[in-house]
Amino acid sequence: MTPLVYLHGFASGPGGSKGTHCRRWAEARGLPxxxxxxxxxxxxxxxxxxxxxxxxxxLAGLPPAVVVGSSLGGLVAAAVAHRGTALRGLIxxxxxxxxxxxxxxxxxxxxYRRRGTMPTFHYARNAWTVLQRDLLEDLPAWRDDRTWHLSVPVAILHGRRDEAVPLAESEAFVAANPGADLRVVDDDHGLLDPASLAVLDGLLEAAFQG
Incomplete structure (x- = not known):
């Protein structure tokens, strides 16, 4: 049976609002x-x-999955597909x-670049912490993400009022991957408006039926 895998974003955790939504969607259909x-x-x-x-x-221990990645989790999901992991689909x-x-x-x-540390509010912990320089040193390895061409079916949901990740980033990705399905909604980075979640549900249904 095809599993659903959810990847959370930066300074978050698997139990956030979108992760909970995806979990409930999968459980209602008996999906892993x-x-x-x-x-x-x-x-x-x-x-x-x-x-x-x-x-x-x-993913190596699962059947080809549908992977939903949010924000940084979306970048991670695309990187996994780019590096060759077999997937059923990406959202x-x-x-x-x-x-x-x-x-x-x-x-x-x-x-952060100057000091090598950065105070950061972690939403899953509901507390401030200090990000060390490890991320800063690791980032150059992932700076070519705009050139990736993915063979797996890809759907993207992006809010036109997103101030954290510009919509132009998704538009550029779709220009390089013309088979990708970009859905633009009237929402911010959270994508928690009921209309946005309804679009997500439709993308999930299509990914599991495809």
């Missing part, structure tokens, strides 16, 4: 569901490499394409 904790090796020493490798290990929710370039060059993380 997995939502790994991607704060790896822990959030303070987070790296994209550790996240990608953990997801590859999980990317405001995927953080360009994450490396925005962090390495953008003004918002200038202090």
């Amino acid at each position: 569901f997995h939502a790994p904790d991607l704060n790896l090796p822990d959030f303070e020493h987070l790296t994209v490499t550790a996240q990608v490798e953990a997801v590859e290990t999980l 990317l929710l405001a995927p953080a394409f360009g994450f490396s370039l925005r962090r390495l060059a953008g003004p918002r993380w200038a202090g």
Whole structure:
């Protein structure tokens, strides 16, 4: 039976609102569901490499899955597909394409680049913590995400009012992957409006029927 795998975003956890929504969707249909904790090796020493490798290990023990990735989890999901893991389909929710370039060059993380640490609010913990330099040092390995061409079916859901990940990032990905299905909704980065969740449900149904 095809499993559903949910990958959460940056400074979050598997029990967030979108992860819970996906879990309930899968359970209502009797589908296996997995939502790994991607704060790896822990959030303070987070790296994209550790996240990608953990997801590859999980998927290696499962039948080809439908993977839903939110924000940074969307980038991780795309990286796993890019590196050759066989998947049934990808659903990317405001995927953080360009994450490396925005962090390495953008003004918002200038202090992180200068100090090598950054106070960060972790939503799953509901507490502040300090991100160490591990992520900063790991990011150059993932700066070519805009050039990836994925052979797996891909659907993207992105809010036109997203201030965390520009809609232009998803549009650029679709330009490089013209088979991808981009759905733009009137929502922000959270994608928790009922209309957005209804679109997500439709994408899930299509992925499991395809």
